[in-house]
Amino acid sequence: MSQTVHHRTATIDGLEVFYREAGDSNAPALVLLHGFPTSSHMFRNLIPALSDHYRIIAPDHIGFGQSTMPGLDEFPYTFEAITEITAGLLAHLGVDRFAMYVHDYGAPVGWRLALQDPQRITAIITQSGNAYTEGFVMSFWDGLFAYAKAPSPETEGPARAALTAKATRWQYVNGVPDPTLVSPDNWVHDQALLDRPGNDEIQLKLFRDYPTNVDLYPAVQKYFRDSQVPLLAVWGRNDEIFGPDGARAFQRDLPDAEIRLIDSGHFALESHLESITHHIRDFLGRGFRTRVAA
Numbered sequence: 001m002s003q004t005v006h007h008r009t010a011t012i013d014g015l016e017v018f019y020r021e022a023g024d025s026n027a028p029a030l031v032l033l034h035g036f037p038t039s040s041h042m043f044r045n046l047i048p049a050l051s052d053h054y055r056i057i058a059p060d061h062i063g064f065g066q067s068t069m070p071g072l073d074e075f076p077y078t079f080e081a082i083t084e085i086t087a088g089l090l091a092h093l094g095v096d097r098f099a100m101y102v103h104d105y106g107a108p109v110g111w112r113l114a115l116q117d118p119q120r121i122t123a124i125i126t127q128s129g130n131a132y133t134e135g136f137v138m139s140f141w142d143g144l145f146a147y148a149k150a151p152s153p154e155t156e157g158p159a160r161a162a163l164t165a166k167a168t169r170w171q172y173v174n175g176v177p178d179p180t181l182v183s184p185d186n187w188v189h190d191q192a193l194l195d196r197p198g199n200d201e202i203q204l205k206l207f208r209d210y211p212t213n214v215d216l217y218p219a220v221q222k223y224f225r226d227s228q229v230p231l232l233a234v235w236g237r238n239d240e241i242f243g244p245d246g247a248r249a250f251q252r253d254l255p256d257a258e259i260r261l262i263d264s265g266h267f268a269l270e271s272h273l274e275s276i277t278h279h280i281r282d283f284l285g286r287g288f289r290t291r292v293a294a
Helices: 046-050 079-092 106-116 138-149 153-161 165-173 185-194 199-209 211-215 217-227 244-248 269-293
Strands: 005-012 015-022 029-033 055-059 098-102 121-126 231-236 258-262
Touching (some): 005 079, 015 046, 015 079, 029 106, 046 055, 046 269, 055 079, 079 211, 098 106, 106 211, 106 217, 138 199, 138 211, 153 199, 185 199, 199 211, 211 217, 231 244, 231 269, 258 269
Parallel strands (some): 121 231, 231 258
């Protein structure tokens, strides 16, 4: 059922945060956290597909999408800082308990929210939202980790390559059996935002901060073991950024986790919206009840 989607802005800690919102404000909340190099734009089709049963909130991280892009001297651009802004937005909107859908960069933000207050999280959907070292496809990550470990003109080159139009398009079409299903509007939209003056330095700063997310994995995995939070991993089996072993790894700490591998790549929503929506609706219909009843 198609639902009205609102495009809103809130001021959080003096920063303008853009977010998409849909659904009944009294319905169970589902927070959608986007990855690199996109924004809540990646959820534009999923939001109306789910908002008949859920209150959907999809923010743009600071420096991404339609949210403000302060300079490096005005905002630290760490995943911890992005998490604090996200937490502030949820508090502003009165969201106390919620399920979350995490993708790519959205995962370390979501994991930090869960570690702050595990009881708030009713269920997790992860689509290429990594929490295990097995998930890293090192042919993609080697250069970024080398830059993060030892930033220099030599190591910066491969990191900057990840900010190019060629790399952005690759993220969308790689691993998709029929690339004609993926609209080029996606990478044109994302690249236009990446190419804003000063945004390259912001993205490089986040690359340098990325190892803090890996350092957090043991605590995140303990959270999974202790909470046994309902989790659905719906993942592109052909993703060459976060591979399917990252999806399977969740069952190590969450034996009841549901693993659904989709014949797609990193942005599987673009080619498999209907099947992913089906899996989410089926999962949340059970996961919310489990957590609320507990």
